[in-house]
Amino acid sequence: RQVLNGDIGVKELQYICEKLQQFYLVNKSCGVHVHIGGATFNRRFSILAIMLGLQIQDELYDMLPKSRRTGSYCYPIKEEQFKTINLYSKVLYPRSWKRTMRLLAEYVYGSNADFCKSNCKKTNNPNGHYSSTRYKWLNLNNCSYKDGGDTIEFRQHSGSLDFKKIYNWVLICMCFVRYVENNPRDIHNGHIGKGPIVTLRTIIREGLPKKMAQELIAYVDSRMEHFGN
Secondary structure, X not given: OOOOOHHHHHHHHXXXXXXXXXXXXXXXXXXXXXXEEOOOOOHHXXXXXXXXXXXXXXXXXXXXXOHHHHOOOOEOOOHHHHOOOOOOOOOOOHHHHHHHHHHHHHHHHXXXXXXXXXXXXXXXXXXXXXXXXXXXXEEOHHHHOOOOOXXXXXXXXXXXXOHHXXXXXXXXXXXXXXXXXXXXXXXXXXXXXXXXXXXXXXHHHHHOOHHHHHHHHHHHHHHHHHOOO
């Protein structure tokens, strides 16, 4: 398993795409899965990631083929199930905090069982590495247990060997992680309706230099237009 880092990693990705194009084809049964590491992955991060994911997932699906909404390996986050997840102080709001912990357990474990010494980041996933809870577009299993590598996984993109498409998707994934780390208040306010909903364009503008952000937003707009969403 090779980790790609920085400009060298981008060049390696381009090389890999060019080589694979010589021998392989992809179809709608394939997907591009991107893992991003290097963040402070904890329960606070996971809760904020779910909240942000709910706010931008429709835009992300709109820039992808419609088959990605129905694929069995990248399910949407269910708004009706996770809309009440939120950040609470364990000391000030113990009942609300416990309710959120149960929702987080539902997301990564598949039931509302409490986190305990047999179900926490110091243990392997109790349901195994290929637990069915990994098959959401935003997979938090790896960063919730010790057996998957300390990463967050984005499973939403359609299969591709096109370097530019994959690179742009990687940039979006990186912007997502950066926004979770740096903008918890905006995510929280958008989630509970006390502020504007965070958009895909917001996280791109926040995460990239101006020119790169403009180019990536133009790419996203062209994708949305292409798929008629």
